Amino acid sequence: MTSESAHRAIGVAVLGLGNVGSEVVRILREHSEDLEARVGAPLELRGVAVRRPGKDRGIPEELQTTDAESLVARDDVDLVVEVIGGMDLPRKLILSALNSGKSVVTANKALLADHTGELAEAAELHNVDLYFEAAVAGAIPVIRPLIQSLAGDRVNKVAGIVNGTTNFILSAMDETGADYAATLAEAGRLGYAEADPTADVEGYDAAAKAAILASIAFHTRVTAADVYREGISKITAADLTSARALDCTIKLLSICERITTPEGKERISARVYPALVPLEHPLASVNGAFNAVVVEAENAGRLMFYGQGAGGAPTASAVMGDLVMAARNKVNGGRGPRESKYAKLKIAPIGDIPTRYYVNMQVADKAGVLSAVAAEFSQHGVSISTVRQEGAGDGARLVVVTHVATDSALSETVEALSKLEFVTAVTSVLRLEGTEQ
Amino acid sequence: MTSESAHRAIGVAVLGLGNVGSEVVRILREHSEDLEARVGAPLELRGVAVRRPGKDRGIPEELQTTDAESLVARDDVDLVVEVIGGMDLPRKLILSALNSGKSVVTANKALLADHTGELAEAAELHNVDLYFEAAVAGAIPVIRPLIQSLAGDRVNKVAGIVNGTTNFILSAMDETGADYAATLAEAGRLGYAEADPTADVEGYDAAAKAAILASIAFHTRVTAADVYREGISKITAADLTSARALDCTIKLLSICERITTPEGKERISARVYPALVPLEHPLASVNGAFNAVVVEAENAGRLMFYGQGAGGAPTASAVMGDLVMAARNKVNGGRGPRESKYAKLKIAPIGDIPTRYYVNMQVADKAGVLSAVAAEFSQHGVSISTVRQEGAGDGARLVVVTHVATDSALSETVEALSKLEFVTAVTSVLRLEGTEQ
Structure with a gap:
């Protein structure tokens, strides 16, 4: 490396050492030279908040702490990565970080879907970054393209396959002809479905992501409660057979759409449901644990983003992109583009x-x-x-x-x-x- | 619109009023309220540099000027959009804009492929933005995801279909069985090929884009001269038939790759050539004037970006995204992330x-x-x-x-x-x- 960093080190705290947290820590340690050159200052890991510290956690014990709050509060921590999951604890920790002038990177879609307003205001007030590329579609860059690349366009629709578990189940049902219960059990055995699969199969996870996508696409605050939601648990093998006869397959879609009412009023819709998709549509061939998001904009036309939607390393890739950008902003004294909510569009009821x-x-x-x-x-x-x-x-x-x-x-x-x-x-x-x- | 802009207006000069320039001007005028809310200040069009002014150009005559240099130099111009094309004139105008502290948005891939170094240094020196999302793959966000979203990952390969003319010709040859000369003539009649198609069919355009992609993906300065290049003019109908027999089609690919030599040295390769692609590969089904770019990164895995790679409105969408971002940076007093060249990797000869x-x-x-x-x-x-x-x-x-x-x-x-x-x-x-x- 030829880069000489004149800037002091940027201190990073990682909250959570699960699949994603472990990968973030690994990348921080393995690629420190590259990261330093890209940030313009060294990124230094100050500590990792874990529930269960120990010699077997893959990082030195002195970096582990069970006291996440004290870690976030440390003077030498500039950036906080939240990958704990859950709701109350991460909300408290993220607010505490933002309120003390620290930028935050999080992958927590459920939290964002309910509390983006509160979190974004704290980030705004303290002039720091709140980044969350990893919250939707894992490694696939979707949030940043919507906020930045399409900032001069008018997005009319976003439709995506953003939940790997349900996509794995529907792809497998389509392929094998097996019914829902047997396929869910198989997905559990293979690690594609959790012990309690409700959040995935009933569409809660996809709805949280739809809320985040709609907020950004339409410059309007949308929460999970605004999203109409149906899961896949009632889909039968017969539905998939009938879909095939219509040259379609069935996918759980998260859809965000700009609607004009019969009275000419502009409304938006955010909804999640299993739908028949024609086999020639680009989303039809997105199988297994892959994710894809199609964006339709007035000038850009139809764009598609495709890749791995989950997993430790892919999600960590998105977290690390956010982390490098937030760290550059710390070094350069600015902050990055943020979501906006100026448009304040109303949600159309599902009946319309x-x-x-x-x-x-x-x-x-x-x-x-x-x-x-x-x-x-x-x-x-x-x-x-x-x-x-x-x-x-x-x-x-x-x-x-x-x-x-x-x-x-x-x-x-x-x-x-x-x-x-x-x-x-x-x-x-x-x-x-x-x-x- | 509820946004109240406290900031003074950001003055924009547009150089060129062709397909893309006209669309940029239209969007600036039609969506001024939305754009103001996103930027935090009004975007005001100060003037458009045209070669042939007139009442029939779709904008008021007082906004037209043949004196691009004076337009760029105006005190009330903060941002310059260069969509003239060509080499010497835009280079001079862009340098003059950057050197007087103005941010620049350009779609000029040929210029960037040869002169990014000089232009990036001027932008660096004067702390302004040089954005060029529209230079590669039209409306598809590729530059920004590579620079920002993948900033914490290690890109190993970028392979794309980034030239619409050659993709139209190869798709049509594959579909109709016609030979190259007849298909090229047809592409010309339909407006997909220029009167002199050399830059497209001999791969020069794709090579310029490969140089830009390789520079960004590998944090290394790569120019068009570093790119190995073969065009499609020797592809025959028989090649496409043989490809089909092998369950393949033929695509003109721009490939940027990280290579390890037999001696264990890290090298990069940038190359453009027509290649057989298996029908099940995601790039095989990218037909007609569409573009797609596949990125393989260590942690993200394989990502694909797909959309319209050319045309006035799609290209203007990318220009406008850059314009809004550069304008926000003017309003907030910072500048955005830029490409870096710290890695200084050597180019592997094509023989290797x-x-x-x-x-x-x-x-x-x-x-x-x-x-x-x-x-x-x-x-x-x-x-x-x-x-x-x-x-x-x-x-x-x-x-x-x-x-x-x-x-x-x-x-x-x-x-x-x-x-x-x-x-x-x-x-x-x-x-x-x-x-x-």
């Missing part, structure tokens, strides 16, 4: 959101069924694109794909359908994304 | 670069040909992966795909092959990228 639908019904195998079903759709103003009859006798099914309709019109249609004599059950209602009309 | 090869030969339809050919490969230490015999009699061909070998070993093999009695001609030698071994 127009999409296409796939409706799968168990029906009596009789003449007149199709016309009765079609009449219900028509009466509620929902236009049918295709109808497909599957099976016969007791196993007879009708698979309807609609043109664009609002969620409320579709819900009313489904309610009316389930009251029809010929319709034994409406077994699945899923949205169809990634097509026109 | 290991890749796989596809060799297509016209051969005599006789017994013993295959063994004679295989012997030549073996004698030069080039290991064969597959051999395929096509046609018979006078049209007999041998298509050999090798394992990884250095360019020099392969060149020696080809020279020896062409001296063989049985080999009428070695008609194509192409590299195979995107596979292991």
Whole structure:
């Protein structure tokens, strides 16, 4: 290295020594020369907050502490990396760091989705950085491109596969034909699903990420509570088979969209649900634990970002990018671009959101069924694109794909359908994304 | 808009009113409120340098000037957008802007590939920004993710389709089976190729972009002269047919790679050539005028960025992102992260670069040909992966795909092959990228 750093060292505290924390510490130690050249000053690890210190943690014991608060408060700590996870403790520690003039890098999407407002204000007040590239889509640069690269454009839609667990399960169901329960169990055995998979399979994790993406894309504060959410636990092997027959697959999507109401008002929508995606759509071929985010902007057109959405090293890559940028800002005396919330757009209720639908019904195998079903759709103003009859006798099914309709019109249609004599059950209602009309 | 800008207006000069310049001016005027909220101050267009002023240029005549130098020198101009293209004039204007403390946004890849050093030093000296996201891959954020998001990682390879003209031609040849000359003519008629297509089809444009990408990825100054370059003008319809038979297509790739020599020395390589790419590789399905860049980094793994690589509005989106960032830095008194060149890695000569090869030969339809050919490969230490015999009699061909070998070993093999009695001609030698071994 030829760089001579004139600047004093930048002190770093890492909170948490799990998958991501261990990788961050490894990179800090293995690549110190490169990092110093890029920052313009040495990055020095002051300490790591751990719950269980010990000789077996892979770092010298004198760097370990159970007292995260004192570590954050140290005078020689300039930057704090929060990779503990959870809510109350990291919130308190991050606020304490920001309020004492320290920049913070965090991967904590749940915390950000609920508390970005409070955290961003503290960062603003103390003129420090709050970076969180690792909170959405792991190693894939998405936050920074949205905040910076698209700062002169108008983002109309962000649609992504941002949860690896559900994508692994849906990809495996599509490939093997196995049902949801068996595939979830297999994902658990392989380490792709946690012991309590609720946050992933019910879409809470994807909803937190949707809130973060929508906030940034639309310059408006959006929290997890603003995000409409459905998980994948009701998806059946039969749904995937029907999807294939329609040249589609099923993906759990996080969608953020700019909507114009029939009255011409500008609204935004943030929503998470499993949807049929045409096989030729770029998101359809994103399989297993990979993530991808498609951004549609007025001038840029459609962009796609693809890569590893989880895992220690990929997530640490994103954390380290933020860390180097925050450290450069410390060295140069400035701070980086931040998210903004000036637009203050209102959230459209899910009932107003127009999409296409796939409706799968168990029906009596009789003449007149199709016309009765079609009449219900028509009466509620929902236009049918295709109808497909599957099976016969007791196993007879009708698979309807609609043109664009609002969620409320579709819900009313489904309610009316389930009251029809010929319709034994409406077994699945899923949205169809990634097509026109 | 609720934002109240306390800061004085930021004055912008736009040099050039072609496809990109017109779109930049349109966005500045149509989205002034949004842009002001994001910058923290109004962006005011002070003037546009045009070669041919007139009432028909879409902007008020008082904003047009033929005197670019005086426009750049105006006291109320803080930021200069250079979208003239060319070399000497923009170089002079950009230097003059930087030297008078103005930040510069440019899309000029040819200029940057040759003169980044000089321009970056002027920006450094005067503490202003020199941004150029639009110079590579149009609307796709690639420069900023490489400089910032991957600042804490170690990039090992960047491989991209970054020239729309050649990608359009190769995609069309693959689809229609037409030959190069007819497809080039068609591309010209459709506006995808210029009257003089040399810069595109001979790989000069892709090489300039490779130099920029390699500089940033490896923290080392790389110029266009350092980039090994082959164009697509010798690609035949037969090559595309043979590629299909190998489950591949042909793409013009810009590749930047970190190499370890047999002696254990770290080197880098930047090169542009048409290569066979397996159909299942993500770059194989990037068709028409689209661009895509794959980045492989030690911790992030493989990332892909995809979108529109050219055109007025997409390129203007990238320019505007840079413009907003540079303007924010003016408002906040800092400057953004810049490229660095501390690593000073040496360029490996093309002869040392290991890749796989596809060799297509016209051969005599006789017994013993295959063994004679295989012997030549073996004698030069080039290991064969597959051999395929096509046609018979006078049209007999041998298509050999090798394992990884250095360019020099392969060149020696080809020279020896062409001296063989049985080999009428070695008609194509192409590299195979995107596979292991």
